[in-house]
Amino acid sequence: MNALSLRQLNKTYDGGVVALKDVDLEVTPGDFYGLLGPNGAGKTTIIGIVTSLVRPTSGQVSVFGHDILKSPWEAKSNLGLVPQEFNFNQFETVSQIVLNQAGFYGVEHSVAERRAEQYLRELDLWDKRNANSRTLSGGMKRRLMIARALIHEPRLLILDEPTAGVDIELRRSMWTFLRDLNERGTTIILTTHYLEEAETLCRNIGIIDGGEIIENTDTRSLLAKLKSQSFLLDIGKPLQEIPTLGDFPVTPIDERTIEVEVRGNQTLTDLFARLSESGVSVTSMKNKSNRLEELFIRTLGRTKPTQEAS
Amino acid sequence: MAGFYPAYSRQTLIALRTLVGKETHRYLRIWLQTLVPPAITMTLYFVIFGSLIGSRVGPMDGFSFMEFIAPGIIMMSVITNAYTNVVSSFFGAKFQRHIEELLVSPTPNYVILAGYVAGGVGRGLFTGLIVTIIATFFADLKIHSIPITISVVFLTAVLFSLGGFINGVFARKFDDIAIVPTFILTPLTYLGGVFYSLSMLPDFWARLSMANPILYMVNAFRYGILGQSDIPLATAYILILGFITAGTAFSLWLLRHGTGLRS
Structure with missing residues (x-):
């Protein structure tokens, strides 16, 4: 019942x-x-x-x-x-x-x-x-x-x-x-x-x-349906050009911040190995968004709002 | 929810007691708005119409003018207050949306109706009692028949409480709760033989007055107090009970269909 x-x-x-x-x-x-x-x-x-x-x-x-x-x-x-x-x-x-x-x-x-x-x-x-x-x-x-x-x-x-x-x-x-x-x-x-x-x-x-x-x-x-998560990385030195991190898509936010997408089959260890190879020093890192919010927006196929989901 | 639930009769009784208590507490809490104004208004009626003008009018149907109008004025306060109490309370509950407290609960529709009507009857009879006490300062009232007096005033209070409930169900804005009392109830009450005897009217107007239901209630109540009426008592009872039956059935139908309450 x-x-x-x-x-x-x-x-x-x-x-x-x-x-x-x-x-x-x-x-x-x-x-x-x-x-x-x-x-x-x-x-x-x-x-x-x-x-x-x-x-x-x-x-x-x-x-x-x-x-x-x-x-x-x-x-x-x-x-x-x-x-x-x-x-x-x-x-x-x-x-x-x-x-x-x-x-x-x-x-x-x-x-x-x-x-x-x-x-x-x-x-x-x-x-x-x-x-x-x-x-x-x-x-x-x-x-x-x-x-x-x-x-x-x-x-x-x-x-x-x-x-x-x-x-x-x-x-x-x-x-x-x-x-x-x-x-x-x-x-x-x-x-x-x-x-x-x-x-x-x-x-x-x-x-x-x-x-x-x-x-x-x-x-x-x-x-679990979320296939990927996005992270915001603060970089120690200002970037002269966008770093290449192999299969990790990179989006510049400003000269000291980049956004990196980590897909379901990738690990943070791989990401940091790539960052090290590229000589990028990371001072801090945060998950870009609430995961459920991400999924909610994807499910509805809507434009993401600023704070609340609807 | 209109059904009767024998298995929950105790709970139903508690729900009824709660609603009646809530409604009674409401009009007692705001006594300055609910109980004092009718006392002042009716005192003015007694002073102006009964004492000042009435002394020049002379006797009516064998009674002093003050004695003649006293039952009508008492009845007028009962009708107005019973109606106003229910329509304003029920519409207020809708307006503030706390009617939803009742609608989401298992309280049966007939208990909701009975609770609001009881509140209206309580206030109607309370103000009627206040006005009666005031009347004794102006007229020597000796009650002809206590059972008739009490039954007529009680049934009339029930009837106009039902009227207020129906008005409250349909009302969508505050104007809607003032229209009926202002444009229908007050004129019918004034033309219901409160201040005059039917025998004083020309034949045409006397016949037309017979279509006014309030005339029957005022006269039946006057009979209870003075032992004199312009209309047959049985007709008055049949009319009042008929309206109560129809009003109750219609009110329950409105609640069952959620008119004005559920989307």
Whole structure:
């Protein structure tokens, strides 16, 4: 029994926009699954359908074996959602928001209070429990939505770009929290624009584009598909001419920096041997880009953006 | 999600209790906007229409003018506040998108509807009680029939809470939640026999007034308090219950189809 199963899922919005085309997707229990794709690819539509906020045109969705239309109580009770946009009552306190959400899932008040304290403490919000939600910082609001999504202790947690707009320190602490949560048994599905995030956290990755799943495999296999990596080398002396490094393609960046491509069948040892033969002294070296980002762009056949992948 | 889930009746009850508590807390938290204005407005009605003008109008249907208009003014506050509470709360939840908290949860549609309606009924009856207390300072009100008074005011509050809910479902902008109360509800209430008896109107206008459903509710409530009505009581009950049934069915249909809520 899969944590999430989508079969032949189609969605055409009013006005004729086709958002999903025959999407089949299975996420196994305990997985940390990354769903990647550019804006408008269909990620949020999939999440919307799974969480009942969007009506599918056709197809089936089941959560831990429960069809969301035939057994909505069982399906929804197993599901928690952290949406992309802030969607809590700006006039309620942090405690009211999480306790009300617990009530909507039928959680007894005494149990809800205990869990609220647990999750608000884990997410560093306990001191803010009586604060009005609109007074929270952006990062606190994101953490509040995570606490709210966990209050009924779902077995499957879906996070739609949870770290968008939060600083690096907070992002890292959220990664740690999510990794711990996953290790405690919660299946997690994550959409993100930060491909480093997906590469760091996710065991399996699906890439969606134009409403179709175009890649769905484990992160390691996906990265193995990268036939080459590019390195930026800082050279000790200014270059008079572009060095010849045998089969290693070289691109000059400036007079002290070159970019070298290392293909799958080549090694860094070979590269440094060539550099030594050519009398090129290397002072430092770095991987040019996030590997998954590289693959993502290649898969989509798109122009590479500057920072984020979509 | 419109079905009934016997296996989850306890959880359903908790969800209902949560939503009713949330809605009640909402109008109590903003009491200065929700409870005080009707008290002030209705006091002005009593002072101006009842006391100052009413003393020159003379008796109406055997009662002082103040006694005659008191039930209508109470009913007017119940209708307005029940409707306004639900339409503003539900549209606010849509506008801020926290309605999604409910939509992603397993809370059944009938619980969502019942929760919002309960909030509207609560505020309607609360303001009705405040206005009734104020009315006792101006008129000597002796309730003719407690069961009729309570049942009519309760059912009317339910009916207009449903009306507010339907308005909230269709509303796309803040203007949409003001149109119905301003252009339909208020005129129908003023023309619903709050300040006059049907017998005072020329035949044509009296017949036309019979098409105004609020006339029936005001008169049924007046019967409960004064024991006097321009219309048969049974007709009023049939009308109110008929509208409630239709409003409930339509509201549940809207929720099931996700109108204005799910894309």
